[in-house]
Amino acid sequence: MWQPLSEIGRSESGGYVRHGWTAADRACRDWFAGCAARRGLAVEEDSAANLWAWWPAPGGGAVVTGSHLDSVPEGGAYDGPLGVVAGFLAVDLLRERGVRPERPIAVVAFAEEEGARFGVACLGSRVLTGVLDNPDNLVDPDGVRLLDAAGPLRPDPQALGRVGVFVELHIEQGRALADLGAPLALADGIWPHGRWRFDFAGEANHAGTTRLPDRADPMLPFARTVLAARAAAERHGGLATIGRVAVVPNGTNAVASTVTAWLDARAPAEESLDALVAEVAAGADATVTAESVSARVDFDPSLRARIAAVLGRRVPVLGTGAGHDAGVLSAVVPTAMLFVRNPTGVSHAPAEAASDADCAAGVEALAAVLADLSGA
Numbered sequence: 111m112w113q114p115l116s117e118i119g120r121s122e123s124g125g126y127v128r129h130g131w132t133a134a135d136r137a138c139r140d141w142f143a144g145c146a147a148r149r150g151l152a153v154e155e156d157s158a159a160n161l162w163a164w165w166p167a168p169g170g171g172a173v174v175t176g177s178h179l180d181s182v183p184e185g186g187a188y189d190g191p192l193g194v195v196a197g198f199l200a201v202d203l204l205r206e207r208g209v210r211p212e213r214p215i216a217v218v219a220f221a222e223e224e225g226a227r228f229g230v231a232c233l234g235s236r237v238l239t240g241v242l243d244n245p246d247n248l249v250d251p252d253g254v255r256l257l258d259a260a261g262p263l264r265p266d267p268q269a270l271g272r273v274g275v276f277v278e279l280h281i282e283q284g285r286a287l288a289d290l291g292a293p294l295a296l297a298d299g300i301w302p303h304g305r306w307r308f309d310f311a312g313e314a315n316h317a318g319t320t321r322l323p324d325r326a327d328p329m330l331p332f333a334r335t336v337l338a339a340r341a342a343a344e345r346h347g348g349l350a351t352i353g354r355v356a357v358v359p360n361g362t363n364a365v366a367s368t369v370t371a372w373l374d375a376r377a378p379a380e381e382s383l384d385a386l387v388a389e390v391a392a393g394a395d396a397t398v399t400a401e402s403v404s405a406r407v408d409f410d411p412s413l414r415a416r417i418a419a420v421l422g423r424r425v426p427v428l429g430t431g432a433g434h435d436a437g438v439l440s441a442v443v444p445t446a447m448l449f450v451r452n453p454t455g456v457s458h459a460p461a462e463a464a465s466d467a468d469c470a471a472g473v474e475a476l477a478a479v480l481a482d483l484s485g486a
């Protein structure tokens with residue numbers, strides 16, 4: 111399953127660059143269609159550009175699993191694809207075992223989950239569910255509109271209406287399972303999180319001739335904000351990262367005229383996230399704009415209990431600071447997530463890892479869950 115995927119969008123560093131509506135994305139979509147075709151599963155694309163592979167059954171309320179195929183810039187091999195690969199392999203296992211589901215089963219690949227090209231995470235699932243009802247005017251860094259790259263993406267109540275339950279399997283994005291010595295975990299929820307843009311204004315000038323007291327250098331409040339974000343995260347038990355900066359004019363011998371920085375912040379509870387961001391913003395001497403904020407997600411407790419019973423052993427329960435399509439779907443249908451151990455704990459980078467044995471354990475677990483939920 112990995113071999114044909116392993117070269118798609120791979121860069122020289124060994125990382126993956128698979129942004130929505132690029133050649134790499136199209137190759138991933140073709141791979142998905144091929145996997146479905148080889149299994150005799152009908153492929154449908156909903157009006158939000160998400161791909162579905164259907165194993166039909168007479169009942170309603172489909173049992174859906176899957177994840178995404180796009181990546182961050184220079185991402186790892188497993189974030190996203192593991193959930194799609196595991197979905198297809200779980201279908202194979204069920205068929206090998208002669209399982210006849212009473213409810214349809216589908217494997218889904220959500221579009222542009224990472225938001226790496228158009229700046230909106232979980233783009234496909236947000237449009238599908240109507241959280242984002244008209245994304246036409248989103249633009250990529252080259253100024254290309256989403257409408258022109260992807261066509262008009264719209265909510266799809268009909269496609270969504272077929273989903274009875276959604277279970278996403280995902281590589282763990284930290285090293286909790288490695289520390290616990292366990293291959294799998296069940297998620298309890300997703301931390302509230304968001305992205306804020308900080309615009310620092312200054313005045314462009316010559317680095318060699320402008321006296322220090324005469325400067326309005328936006329790099330200084332920017333630098334203080336980076337440190338303040340770290341301190342606020344520590345105080346509030348959350349995470350804060352400034353990993354993206356745009357400097358104008360970005361010259362070695364020029365005092366910058368503006369610095370724009372993006373703060374990514376997450377915390378276990380909404381109060382602590384609000385306090386963290388308010389504290390950073392208050393001391394920043396910048397114009398602060400919330401670009402996207404996601405509330406805390408608690409996955410369906412009865413579904414979690416049912417899955418824990420199916421897995422038949424004590425499975426660790428983890429929260430996560432990362433957003434997922436499952437978090438978006440959870441507002442509409444009962445939703446759960448399984449995590450597979452990542453021995454390096456590294457995520458969104460090529461060092462992300464998973465052993466074949468742990469991936470296989472994930473497939474086994476997912477197959478058992480799908481069988482149970484589909485009434486087989």
Ligand SMILES: [Zn+2]
Pocket residue numbers: 178189190223280434
């Ligand atoms: Zn992911």
